[in-house]
Amino acid sequence: MAEFARFLRQITGWLDEESGWYGVFRRGDPDGLRACLDGSALPPWDLVESLLHDLAEHGGRRAADAALPRARDLHRAAVAAHDASRPDRAALTAVLRARLAEHRTAAAGAELLRGRLAVERDPWTAQRLEYELAWVRDEADRASARCTELRGRIAALARQAAEREPVRPPPAALGGARFAGAAPAPPPVLPAVGGAYEGLPPGAAGSGTGAAADAAGAGPAPGSGGPGRPAAEAAPAVPLPPRGARFPGPGTGEGDGPPGTGAPEPADDAAVPSAPLPRGARFAGAGPGSGGRGRRRKQAAEAAHAAARRAAALRVAGETAATVAALRDAGRTGEAYARLSAAAAGPPEALPDLAAELERTAGGAEVATLLWEAAALPPERLTGAADAFAAAGRTREALQLVRHAAARPVPELAAILAALHRAGRDRESEELLDAFAGARSTDEAVELAGTDPGRLVPQLLRAARRGPAQRHRRLAHALRSAGLPGAPDSA
Numbered sequence: 001m002a003e004f005a006r007f008l009r010q011i012t013g014w015l016d017e018e019s020g021w022y023g024v025f026r027r028g029d030p031d032g033l034r035a036c037l038d039g040s041a042l043p044p045w046d047l048v049e050s051l052l053h054d055l056a057e058h059g060g061r062r063a064a065d066a067a068l069p070r071a072r073d074l075h076r077a078a079v080a081a082h083d084a085s086r087p088d089r090a091a092l093t094a095v096l097r098a099r100l101a102e103h104r105t106a107a108a109g110a111e112l113l114r115g116r117l118a119v120e121r122d123p124w125t126a127q128r129l130e131y132e133l134a135w136v137r138d139e140a141d142r143a144s145a146r147c148t149e150l151r152g153r154i155a156a157l158a159r160q161a162a163e164r165e166p167v168r169p170p171p172a173a174l175g176g177a178r179f180a181g182a183a184p185a186p187p188p189v190l191p192a193v194g195g196a197y198e199g200l201p202p203g204a205a206g207s208g209t210g211a212a213a214d215a216a217g218a219g220p221a222p223g224s225g226g227p228g229r230p231a232a233e234a235a236p237a238v239p240l241p242p243r244g245a246r247f248p249g250p251g252t253g254e255g256d257g258p259p260g261t262g263a264p265e266p267a268d269d270a271a272v273p274s275a276p277l278p279r280g281a282r283f284a285g286a287g288p289g290s291g292g293r294g295r296r297r298k299q300a301a302e303a304a305h306a307a308a309r310r311a312a313a314l315r316v317a318g319e320t321a322a323t324v325a326a327l328r329d330a331g332r333t334g335e336a337y338a339r340l341s342a343a344a345a346g347p348p349e350a351l352p353d354l355a356a357e358l359e360r361t362a363g364g365a366e367v368a369t370l371l372w373e374a375a376a377l378p379p380e381r382l383t384g385a386a387d388a389f390a391a392a393g394r395t396r397e398a399l400q401l402v403r404h405a406a407a408r409p410v411p412e413l414a415a416i417l418a419a420l421h422r423a424g425r426d427r428e429s430e431e432l433l434d435a436f437a438g439a440r441s442t443d444e445a446v447e448l449a450g451t452d453p454g455r456l457v458p459q460l461l462r463a464a465r466r467g468p469a470q471r472h473r474r475l476a477h478a479l480r481s482a483g484l485p486g487a488p489d490s491a
Contacts, residue, residue: 001081004074005039011051011067012037014059021050042078045149046142079153089157096150099143103365106140111372111404115439118407141333144365148328151363313350321357324366340366344373348384352392371397375404379412383419386428399431406435410444414451421455433463437471442478449484457486 015022025033025047035041048071056064113133120126320343327336343354351374358366374385382405389398405416413436420429437445437460445464449456457479464472479487 001042001078002039004042004078005037007071007074008043008048008051009037011055011071014063015051015054016058020054020057021047022054025050042075042082044142044146045075046145048075083153083157084160087157087160089154089161092150092154092157096147096154099147099150100363100365103140103143103147103363104368106136106143107365107368109136110140115407115435119440119444140365144328144333147363147365152329313353317350317353317357318361320354321361321366324358325362328362328366336366337369340369341373344370344377348374348377348381349388351385352389352394352397355389355394355397367397368400371401372404375401376408379415379419382416383423383425386420386425387423390425390428395427398428402428402432403435406432406439410447411451413448414456417448417456418452429459430463433459434466437463437467437475442474445475446478446482446484449479450482453484453486457484461488 012022017023017026032041036043036047052064052068052071055067110133113129113136117126117129117133120129320339324336324339327333327339344351351370355367355370358370375382377385382401386398386401389395389401402416402420405413408416413432417429417432420426420432436448445460449460460475461472461479464475476488480489
């Protein structure tokens, strides 16, 4: 810990206190940065990575590349020593929940800004929104990296606890004449477990607040906020290799993915053969559709086929989620994003299973990314995805999916609303129109209403009425001015 703090002080000695990320951290959370530099708190790895980026700007890339391996080793050793002295999984779990909440907040803010950018016409306002979006994305990326590391630390502590559990001796052989020849029971076979951090890729730090952060050893660490904003407190971490072009290193090649990245496709119809039906005079009436045993045999074959396809779909969903989590853990976020994009373009009925597996293995942030990608699907496929989520009891995801689609061009929105109407998805249609009314202009609302006035004029008016009164008055006046049928005579 002390050696790592000395190393950080050496790095910051080369940097300008007023510029770069170092300047951002000093202005945003000077006390937290001071605690990291004097050794009383462990900084998250993303903060260390940012300082190395500043070092590359001031001292040259060669100096930063030379410092990177030592920074990674010292950070890993400091985190391992801390967790060995204070192995508190409950505290780390509490910190993880806080970081997940931070990521959800940042992801929601980014979604809102992207929607505003999609409809913004003023170039100066668009430039300001892009600037804000860049900072919100940085907050989301840092929170995601810290969540990944916290999961790794919790898993490592679980393995350490398993290693410390005593192995019970096998029961003694039963004695006496009644049990002559009875062999002693074999000892239990325990799974082979590596060291505390064996096989774990280095990750970004987690962080926490309050008592949970104190219990987890997470002093206040800067690095999770925009300029001039207080940064999140950081928990210790196992370091993750720096990501991005500025530090090309291990894990950036295309051919070094984690094992199991190629998930098998679902089994096709031929994978479930059914027994041939009996033929001949003895079995007259036993053919398909004839009732009796033939009908029962056909139903059994169909049930077996459906069960096999269901098992294959669950297997593919689990393998895809595991691959995404492994890529995130290795710092290969671009490949993880590409994998989610490809999965979103797959069969819509497979998305609810994938969302459930992503929640279990990778967290809700990955589900949000999956929904964002699925919102770009063609209208019929998007409707199929919403229908699949609703049928699986995941109504929240179905509604979030259509809300994401509110930023699409008006002709595409008209096609999506028509597809939802044909599918009987009235609630999803209302959710989409609510999001549209809150983010798009009145002129665009009139354009959308004109594609199907009889159906969309009253729906848009209801959506506007659920917002501020001024919104409804403006829309009603615009619809009357356009001469669309169904527009109210007065607001």
